[in-house]
Amino acid sequence: MMAKTVSFAAVHFCVAFSVGYLMTGDIMIGGALAMVEPAVNTVAYYFHEKIWFRFKTAQAKHSTTSLYLRKAPNPLKALNPLKALNPLKALSA
Numbered sequence: 113m114m115a116k117t118v119s120f121a122a123v124h125f126c127v128a129f130s131v132g133y134l135m136t137g138d139i140m141i142g143g144a145l146a147m148v149e150p151a152v153n154t155v156a157y158y159f160h161e162k163i164w165f166r167f168k169t170a171q172a173k174h175s176t177t178s179l180y181l182r183k184a185p186n187p188l189k190a191l192n193p194l195k196a197l198n199p200l201k202a203l204s205a
């Protein structure tokens with residue numbers, strides 16, 4: 113897994129350098145951008161994950177308190193005669 117991370121970091125560096133160089137025509141600015149952008153992006157990702165976790169936690173808490181609003185399963189779905197006659201389904205069970 114570490115090889116994949118290092119590979120992605122190299123790709124990220126090359127993309128940041130290429131975009132900076134193509135937009136400015138300056139190797140120094142492209143290099144500076146390639147060094148700064150991934151570092152800033154890493155910090156932004158950290159805060160994004162914290163906010164995302166908080167959102168998912170709040171969403172899970174909300175969904176458990178509103179269980180009574182969920183639709184009840186259809187009992188007639190279990191009585192599908194085609195499922196009962198399927199020989200492959202019977203072998204896999």
